[in-house]
Amino acid sequence: MSTVRPMRIGVIGLGVIAPFFYRAVDDDPSLTLTAVCDLDTAKLDGFAPGVATFTDHRELLASGLVDGVVVTLPNHAHAPVVADVLRAGIHVCCEKPLTVASSDARELTALAEEYGATLFTAFHRRYNSHVRRLAAELPDPAGIERVTSRYQERIEEHTGSDRWYLDIDRCGGGCIIDNGPNALDALETVLGPLTLLDATIGDVRAGVEFCATLELATADGIPVGVDLDWALETGERKDITVHLKDGRVLHADMLDGYTAFKSSLDHEYAGIMADFFATVRGGRDEPDRGPHIVDLVEEAYAVGRTKESRMRMAAKDPVTARMVKLLFHRRTDRGMTLSPWQSRCVRAGDVHELVTTTNRPATPGDRVDRVGFLGFAEFPVGAVIERGDRVHGPDGLIGVVAGFDESHAPNHYNILVDTDRVVSAEDLDLRTTDRLTFSGGTQ
Numbered sequence: 001m002s003t004v005r006p007m008r009i010g011v012i013g014l015g016v017i018a019p020f021f022y023r024a025v026d027d028d029p030s031l032t033l034t035a036v037c038d039l040d041t042a043k044l045d046g047f048a049p050g051v052a053t054f055t056d057h058r059e060l061l062a063s064g065l066v067d068g069v070v071v072t073l074p075n076h077a078h079a080p081v082v083a084d085v086l087r088a089g090i091h092v093c094c095e096k097p098l099t100v101a102s103s104d105a106r107e108l109t110a111l112a113e114e115y116g117a118t119l120f121t122a123f124h125r126r127y128n129s130h131v132r133r134l135a136a137e138l139p140d141p142a143g144i145e146r147v148t149s150r151y152q153e154r155i156e157e158h159t160g161s162d163r164w165y166l167d168i169d170r171c172g173g174g175c176i177i178d179n180g181p182n183a184l185d186a187l188e189t190v191l192g193p194l195t196l197l198d199a200t201i202g203d204v205r206a207g208v209e210f211c212a213t214l215e216l217a218t219a220d221g222i223p224v225g226v227d228l229d230w231a232l233e234t235g236e237r238k239d240i241t242v243h244l245k246d247g248r249v250l251h252a253d254m255l256d257g258y259t260a261f262k263s264s265l266d267h268e269y270a271g272i273m274a275d276f277f278a279t280v281r282g283g284r285d286e287p288d289r290g291p292h293i294v295d296l297v298e299e300a301y302a303v304g305r306t307k308e309s310r311m312r313m314a315a316k317d318p319v320t321a322r323m324v325k326l327l328f329h330r331r332t333d334r335g336m337t338l339s340p341w342q343s344r345c346v347r348a349g350d351v352h353e354l355v356t357t358t359n360r361p362a363t364p365g366d367r368v369d370r371v372g373f374l375g376f377a378e379f380p381v382g383a384v385i386e387r388g389d390r391v392h393g394p395d396g397l398i399g400v401v402a403g404f405d406e407s408h409a410p411n412h413y414n415i416l417v418d419t420d421r422v423v424s425a426e427d428l429d430l431r432t433t434d435r436l437t438f439s440g441g442t443q
Contacts, residue, residue: 004030006029006030006031006032007030007031007032007067007068007277007280007281008032008034008035008065008066008067008068009025009031009032009033009034009066009067009068009069009070009273010033010034010035010036010037010060010065010066010068010069010070011033011035011036011037011069011070011072012036012037012038012057012060012069012070012071012072012073012081012085013037013038013071013072013073013074013077014036014037014038014040014043014044014072015072015073015074015160015161015162016158016159016160016161016162017072017095018036018070018072020124020265020266020269021070021072021269021272021273023266023269023270024266024269024270024272024273024274025273027270028270028273028274028277030274030277031273031277033047033048033051034050034051034052034065034066035051035052035053035054035060035063035065035066036051036052036053036054037053037054037055037056037057037059037060038055039055041055052065057081057084057085058084061084061085061088061090062088066090067090067091067280068090068091068092068093068118068276068280069085069090069091069092069093070092070093070094070095070122071085071092071093071094071095072095073095074162074164074167074170074171075097075099075100075164075170075171075172075177076100076169076170076171076172077170078094078095078097078098078099078100078104079099079100079101079104079105079107079108082094082098082099082108082119083107083108083111085117086108086111086112086114086115086117086119087111087115088115089115089116089117090117091117091118091120091276091280092117092118092119092120093120093121093122093272093273093276094119094120094121094122094290095121095122096121096122096123096181096182096185096290096293097121097172097177097181097290097293097294097297098119098121098288098290098291098293098294099294100172100173100177100294101294101298102291102294102295102298104294105290105291105294105295106291108291109287109288109291118276118279118280118284119288119290120275120276120279120280120288120290121288121289121290121293122269122272122276123181123182123185123186123272123289123290123293124182124265124268124269124271124272125182125183125185125186125189125238125254125268126185126186126189126271127267127268127269127270127271127272127275128186128252128254128264128267128268129267130252130253130254130256131186131189131190131240131252131254132189133252134190134240134242134250134251134252135189135190137250138190138191138242138250139244141191141218141220141222142220143244143245143246144220144222144242144243144244144245145222145243145244145245146222146223146224146225146243147187147190147191147218147222147223147224147225147240147241147242147243148224148225148226148227148240148241148243149183149186149187149224149225149226149227149239149240149241150226150227150229150237150238150239151175151179151180151182151183151226151227151228151229151237151238152227152228152229152232152236152237152238153179153229153230153232153235153236153237153238154230154231154232154233154234154236155174155175155178155210155230155231157261158262165178166205166206166208167208168206168207168208171208173208173209173297173301174201174204174208174209174210174212174230175209175210175211175212175228175229175230176199176201176209176212176214176228176297176300176301176304177297177301178230179228179230180212180214180226180228180293180296180297180300181293181294181297183226183228183238184214184216184226184293184296184297185289185293186240186254187216187224187226187240188289188293190240190242190252191218191222191224192218192219193218193219193292194216194217194218194224194296195216195217195218195219196214196215196216196296196299196300196303197215197216197217198214198215198303199212199213199214199215199299199300199301199303199304200212200213200304200307200311201301201304201305201307201310201311202310202311202312202313203230203231203310203311203312203313204310204313209230209304210229210230210231210312211228211229211230211231211311211312212228212300212304212311213225213226213227213228213311214226214228214300216296236255237255238253238254238255239251239252239253239254239255240252240254315440316383316384316386316440318437318438318439319379319381319383319385319437319438319439320380320435320436320437320438321352321377321378321379321380321435321436321437321438322377322378322380322433322434322435323374323375323376323377323425323430323431323432323433323434323435323436324351324375324376324377324378324432325375325376325432326374326375326425326426326430326431326432327353327373327374327375327376327424327425328373328424328425328426329372329373329424330371330372330373330422330424331369331370331371332369332370333369334368334369334370334371335367335368335369336355336367336368336369336371336405336407336414336416337365337366337367337368337405337406337407338361338362338363338364338365338366338367338368338402338403338404338405338416339364339403339404339405339406340364340365341403341404342386342387342403343384343385343386343387344384344385344404344413345382345383345384346379346382346383346384346385346413347379347382348379348380348381348382349378349379349380350378350379350412351376351377351378351379351412352376352377352379352412352413352414352415353373353375353376353408353412353413353414353415354373354374354375354376354377354391354415354417354436355368355371355372355373355374355405355414355415355416355417356371356372356373356374356398356399356416356417356418356419356422356423356424357370357371357372357402357416357417357418357419357422358370358418358419358420358421358422359371360402360418361402361403361416362402368405368416370422371422372419372422372423372424372427373424373425374398374417374423374424374425374428374430375425375430376412377436383438385401385404385415385438386401386440387401387402387403388400388401388440389401389438389439389440390438390439390440391417391436391437391438392436392437392439393428393430393434393436394430394434394435395428395429398417398419398423398428398436399417399418399419399420400417400418401415401416401417401418401438401440402416402417402418403416404416
């Protein structure tokens with residue numbers, strides 16, 4: 001009776017994720033670990049005598065000791081190292097994201113075809129037991145109203161000594177490029193291909209975003225929302241919730257039943273390596289999803305980085321204005337017009353009029369008739385007033401800046417303030433010299 005030789009596996013990059021691959025290889029009789037590589041020689045100690053060690057991945061590839069390799073390097077190194085592996089005709093399983101740039105992902109796809117080697121992206125959450133259960137029990141798309149997913153953690157608890165995660169040049173970003181690929185791939189495992197509609201980023205530190213929201217849609221038009229967070233105060237939340245049109249809710253908590261920290265990962269990485277082996281030996285039915293996920297991540301950054309505001313970030317200091325003249329009247333036919341400007345600069349010493357309204361103007365040219373007059377306020381320092389700024393008085397929140405009317409320009413602006421009811425200075429018991437604060441810039 002003949003036996004099939006186990007597939008010989010090398011691991012390039014011995015960071016925080018590598019041990020999950022070691023265990024997956026050790027537990028699979030179809031695989032055997034034959035070589036490891038890292039620039040840090042201290043990480044090469046402690047392997048079994050039959051495992052060769054290297055500090056140069058090119059020497060590992062030329063050794064003849066491996067049939068396939070796992071690449072678990074910092075994100076920026078994926079493209080050049082994986083390209084070297086493919087040119088050597090060796091099968092490669094690359095940790096997500098496959099690359100930072102879409103152009104590099106396309107190049108790797110072409111190299112895999114040219115050299116006849118398997119290019120396989122490691123998305124571990126697609127093998128999660130709860131994700132697979134949800135995919136199996138999902139009803140017809142016509143019955144789904146919307147889908148939401150959370151992928152939230154405190155990043156420092158997950159990276160160990162791998163500080164490159166917080167370096168934009170090596171990671172390529174933050175939670176979108178790190179957590180985003182797993183969240184998006186898990187959703188596509190359940191729902192099929194997704195299209196990005198919108199992206200918002202925030203809590204940016206040295207160029208690295210610690211939170212983001214993505215809005216996507218399935219091929220059937222089902223809205224899908226993803227909430228990513230690297231700064232969760234305690235614990236972690238990683239789940240998918242499917243809201244059905246009949247009112248039922250289907251849920252997959254990826255961590256349910258896996259009580260120890262990272263204990264869900266062992267069965268997921270076992271799934272990666274089993275699938276990698278099966279793909280090398282038997283081929284695949286559909287293209288590797290890695291390049292598509294890189295496209296979604298790149299699109300999310302292209303959209304999110306164009307936005308002026310950032311979630312959980314104050315974009316400007318609050319500014320305080322002193323009431324110098326009070327007004328007490330109201331009108332229902334004032335005929336003001338919302339100007340097209342989202343913001344207006346005010347100079348130190350400028351005086352502008354504050355007007356409350358319940359008309360909720362939103363589009364330039366909208367008419368504003370139902371108004372109450374608070375009075376005129378002097379700004380002691382130069383500042384920027386923006387739509388969305390919150391206006392506080394001595395007794396708390398008055399309303400939110402809706403925009404500006406310029407019927408008295410250039411003498412002064414009418415600063416329009418959305419309120420629940422039309423109020424004047426007498427309703428708020430304002431006094432001359434009272435101070436109002438304008439604060440905003442945080443979503």
